[in-house]
Amino acid sequence: MRYPNNYITITQIFKPGHLGADLGWNSSHGGPYHDIIAIAGGVVVATTEGYNCTWPDYKSYGNYVYIDHGNGITAMYAHLKRGSVAVKRGQRVVEGQKLGQMGNSGWCIRCAVHLHFEIRKNGNKVDPIPYLRAMPNQYISDKTLIPERIKRGEEVTIKPEAADRMRDQIKVNIDNLNIRSNPYLGDNKIGMLQRGIYNVYEQRDMTHEQSNGYLWYRIADNVWCAQVNGVDFYKAELPEIVHPTELEKANQTINEMKKDFKLVFDIVNKYS
Numbered sequence: 458m459r460y461p462n463n464y465i466t467i468t469q470i471f472k473p474g475h476l477g478a479d480l481g482w483n484s485s486h487g488g489p490y491h492d493i494i495a496i497a498g499g500v501v502v503a504t505t506e507g508y509n510c511t512w513p514d515y516k517s518y519g520n521y522v523y524i525d526h527g528n529g530i531t532a533m534y535a536h537l538k539r540g541s542v543a544v545k546r547g548q549r550v551v552e553g554q555k556l557g558q559m560g561n562s563g564w565c566i567r568c569a570v571h572l573h574f575e576i577r578k579n580g581n582k583v584d585p586i587p588y589l590r591a592m593p594n595q596y597i598s599d600k601t602l603i604p605e606r607i608k609r610g611e612e613v614t615i616k617p618e619a620a621d622r623m624r625d626q627i628k629v630n631i632d633n634l635n636i637r638s639n640p641y642l643g644d645n646k647i648g649m650l651q652r653g654i655y656n657v658y659e660q661r662d663m664t665h666e667q668s669n670g671y672l673w674y675r676i677a678d679n680v681w682c683a684q685v686n687g688v689d690f691y692k693a694e695l696p697e698i699v700h701p702t703e704l705e706k707a708n709q710t711i712n713e714m715k716k717d718f719k720l721v722f723d724i725v726n727k728y729s
């Protein structure tokens with residue numbers, strides 16, 4: 458999961474009495490009202506709007522976005538700029554999607570602009586820093602607190618042209634699947650795969666799973682893949698789902714896709 462903004466400077470750490478991390482801003486890196494983004498894919502659970510700074514009158518998160526990121530992880534993005542909240546309750550978001558702008562709504566000491574960021578694991582507030590990775594496009598300030606604890610991550614992408622070709626080859630199968638619309642999976646590794654440009658969905662039609670021995674995952678709109686033993690994708694019975702004249706071409710595509718997924722799993726395993 459990436460940091461919730463692209464300029465990373467931790468101004469307040471997680472500690473007793475402050476059960477989240479604060480992130481600041483810099484005039485050379487987007488200024489005080491720069492974008493706050495989703496750390497991972499998820500579903501918006503709640504938002505608020507219309508608050509100004511309430512310090513020193515009363516404690517409040519101000520304008521916030523609260524997201525369920527799956528695997529028991531929820532995140533609070535608080536003190537957003539009034540009028541900036543860009544998502545609605547119930548909306549699905551992807552990693553990196555803009556949620557609003559940094560601001561000073563709610564209880565911000567001396568009304569200083571910052572992001573108050575919390576992660577709850579199974580409902581309990583935990584230190585968010587171990588969960589976050591600074592992606593290549595995210596700048597780490599040399600003024601940040603605890604720089605030694607900021608971990609760097611890697612971008613994971615799948616070649617879109619390969620994904621497009623895969624779509625037709627397996628769409629016959631998906632007609633028979635009962636697909637759960639909720640992208641959340643119990644398995645941590647699969648949950649990690651939600652990051653990046655694609656989402657992973659779980660098949661819940663166990664009858665189908667037993668009949669062909671594969672779990673099917675959605676990796677993008679109308680793009681599906683099968684997983685075997687956690688790493689080996691696309692072992693579906695191709696003659697059943699690809700026109701015979703297309704088989705050779707399909708096998709080439711599958712080998713390309715396997716390479717891509719090997720990359721994904723190498724990275725996932727490193728972080729698990």
Ligand SMILES: [Zn+2]
Nearest residue numbers: 477478479573
């Ligand atoms: Zn805070």
